[in-house]
Amino acid sequence: MSFSDMPVDVGPVYEGERIRGNQMLVELGGPKIDKKFELVRINQKAVDGKVVINGPDLKDMEKGKQYPIGIFVEVAGKVLEEDLEAVFERRIHEFLNYINGVMHLNQRYTTWMRVSQQAFEKGLNTFELIGTILIRLFKAELPIVEKAQVTFYTNDKEIAKPHAMAMDVYNARDERARGLHDDDVDMFYGCVLCQSFAPTHACCITPDRTSLCGSINWFDARAAAKVDPKGPIYEVPPGECYDKLAGHYSGIDEMMKKRSLGEIEKVYLYSGMEYPHTSCGCFEAIDFLIPEIGGHGIIDRNHDGVALNGLPFSAMANQTGGGKQMPGFNGISIQYIASPKYQQYDGGIETIVWMGKNLKDRVNEFLPADLRDKIATEEDVSDINALQKWLEDVKHPIINTDAYKNAVGGGEEEEEEEYEAEGAMVPMGTQSFVVPGAGGAGGFKVILKNCKIHAESIIIKRIDNKKKK
Ligand code: SF4
Ligand code: ZN
Numbered sequence: 001m002s003f004s005d006m007p008v009d010v011g012p013v014y015e016g017e018r019i020r021g022n023q024m025l026v027e028l029g030g031p032k033i034d035k036k037f038e039l040v041r042i043n044q045k046a047v048d049g050k051v052v053i054n055g056p057d058l059k060d061m062e063k064g065k066q067y068p069i070g071i072f073v074e075v076a077g078k079v080l081e082e083d084l085e086a087v088f089e090r091r092i093h094e095f096l097n098y099i100n101g102v103m104h105l106n107q108r109y110t111t112w113m114r115v116s117q118q119a120f121e122k123g124l125n126t127f128e129l130i131g132t133i134l135i136r137l138f139k140a141e142l143p144i145v146e147k148a149q150v151t152f153y154t155n156d157k158e159i160a161k162p163h164a165m166a167m168d169v170y171n172a173r174d175e176r177a178r179g180l181h182d183d184d185v186d187m188f189y190g191c192v193l194c195q196s197f198a199p200t201h202a203c204c205i206t207p208d209r210t211s212l213c214g215s216i217n218w219f220d221a222r223a224a225a226k227v228d229p230k231g232p233i234y235e236v237p238p239g240e241c242y243d244k245l246a247g248h249y250s251g252i253d254e255m256m257k258k259r260s261l262g263e264i265e266k267v268y269l270y271s272g273m274e275y276p277h278t279s280c281g282c283f284e285a286i287d288f289l290i291p292e293i294g295g296h297g298i299i300d301r302n303h304d305g306v307a308l309n310g311l312p313f314s315a316m317a318n319q320t321g322g323g324k325q326m327p328g329f330n331g332i333s334i335q336y337i338a339s340p341k342y343q344q345y346d347g348g349i350e351t352i353v354w355m356g357k358n359l360k361d362r363v364n365e366f367l368p369a370d371l372r373d374k375i376a377t378e379e380d381v382s383d384i385n386a387l388q389k390w391l392e393d394v395k396h397p398i399i400n401t402d403a404y405k406n407a408v409g410g411g412e413e414e415e416e417e418e419y420e421a422e423g424a425m426v427p428m429g430t431q432s433f434v435v436p437g438a439g440g441a442g443g444f445k446v447i448l449k450n451c452k453i454h455a456e457s458i459i460i461k462r463i464d465n466k467k468k469k
Pocket of ligand 1: 191203211215
């Protein structure tokens with residue numbers, strides 16, 4: 001496959017490319033745009049190589065502005081089946097990031113892209129080229145795709161209908177997956193598509209734990225592993241179940257150890273606090289511990305503003321992602337919230353005390369009926385003190401737990417001290433402090449990300465520049 005006829009380079013080497021606001025021609029989708037989507041469907045009548053643009057093309061767009069984006073890929077091939085659509089769809093992220101001058105984040109209805117000014121000046125000035133690159137990559141990387149066509153939607157009017165259609169498709173996929181549970185199957189799956197960004201991360205995909213990007217459920221993974229067993233999505237025999245409550249399986253441990261190159265040895269599928277599932281960067285939401293309450297909050301990628309702890313999604317995402325196990329910060333799919341096994345090892349859905357309003361509205365029907373009105377949102381409370389009062393007023397079940405009593409100070413003092421004395425490591429969040437330079441001005445800023453602090457002493461020494469070679 002050659003891209004020598006293209007005005008910009010194309011290849012995996014560009015996958016990590018970031019395009020900042022001041023480098024971009026335009027932004028497509030993203031948090032400021034209401035409707036955006038990407039969808040793959042099988043259509044045996046797809047016309048190979050065809051690219052259609054509905055709405056303004058790149059060259060007609062105003063520099064520095066945001067536009068809606070819909071990317072609809074139709075594929076044909078003799079052995080294709082519907083379950084493969086979601087898995088193919090996930091590859092859009094990877095393939096678009098191969099293009100030098102295009103940055104693509106997220107998936108499904110959260111697509112966020114930027115095209116750089118530099119790429120535009122080199123000649124990447126039409127979606128025709130982006131669509132052609134996408135089609136070539138689909139056929140080259142997924143040989144069972146025999147034909148592919150792409151349609152782009154780039155304004156509010158054109159995107160409305162296909163966006164609604166895409167939302168129906170996502171809902172149907174999710175609904176089907178909700179009917180199946182981990183105990184009903186004898187095979188789990190793994191995915192390492194995100195290792196280019198997070199080299200120690202692998203997703204465990206089970207009926208109850210849809211992949212954390214939300215785009216690959218158990219059925220999708222099964223179909224992908226069937227057509228390409230040696231590919232990035234593969235079978236994981238569960239093996240022995242050591243602990244049903246935790247979701248601790250020998251097969252998952254073995255897989256994680258192998259795929260993380262020994263970095264991760266043990267994973268509890270249903271815990272965000274002990275041996276939690278690792279997170280790459282594309283999780284739909286974050287389950288985070290609220291230490292002052294002993295309960296958990298959930299913030300999703302589309303949340304506007306900050307969570308109860310004063311942090312926006314982006315700041316929490318920094319310490320959640322990267323393929324590490326971060327107790328207290330767990331990247332999750334929205335679908336997982338609906339599972340009866342949701343973080344059951346930590347106390348389950350009843351430990352959730354706060355959720356972003358839009359997210360809560362979305363999952364409301366899947367929450368236990370007697371809990372729905374007891375989970376606060378940003379519309380109900382704005383800080384920890386208000387949350388504590390709220391929880392007591394509505395009689396949230398958390399208030400009867402030891403975790404809550406200890407956290408708010410009503411628990412046994414002794415226990416608290418013991419906890420400290422053991423030197424237990426607790427999530428510290430992102431810490432930042434400024435060390436001033438001698439004489440007042442200058443100095444440097446130290447930012448510690450993903451940190452757990454446990455030190456007997458800290459020594460700060462002045463470096464004598466003259467001794468440096
Ligand atoms: Fe695969 Fe997980 Fe990445 Fe989704 S988040 S593409 S399932 S590794
Ligand atoms: Zn990822």
